[in-house]
Amino acid sequence: MDLPDELVGKWIVDPLGRITRDDAEERIWDAVNNRLTKIAVRDDGWTILYRDPSDESYLELTFPQGEMQGGGPAKLTRIKMELINEFYPAVPSP
Numbered sequence: 001m002d003l004p005d006e007l008v009g010k011w012i013v014d015p016l017g018r019i020t021r022d023d024a025e026e027r028i029w030d031a032v033n034n035r036l037t038k039i040a041v042r043d044d045g046w047t048i049l050y051r052d053p054s055d056e057s058y059l060e061l062t063f064p065q066g067e068m069q070g071g072g073p074a075k076l077t078r079i080k081m082e083l084i085n086e087f088y089p090a091v092p093s094p
Helices: 024-036 083-087
Strands: 005-010 011-013 019-021 037-042 048-052 057-062 075-080
Touching: 005 024, 019 024, 024 048, 024 057, 024 075
Parallel strands: none
Antiparallel strands: 005 075, 011 019, 037 048, 048 057, 057 075
16 A cells, blocks of 8 residues: 555544544554554654665654644654654664
């Protein structure tokens, strides 16, 4: 399963007030838990760099609605090497 350059999850609240993940959120967590390799975490503790072993690309997991409980829904974005070198200096260039 190829991942797009950006995948933004959403939470859906049902009539009973229960929160469920939309399809994008499910894809993000499936990739994080079953496919991607965790490489580094930024100092904020909420921004995580992953590598996709299928194509050696790098993706960053963020939580853009951090004001929500648990950080809110996730966002997975493909990240360029120049930014990796800037934001994750301990990660060696390939």
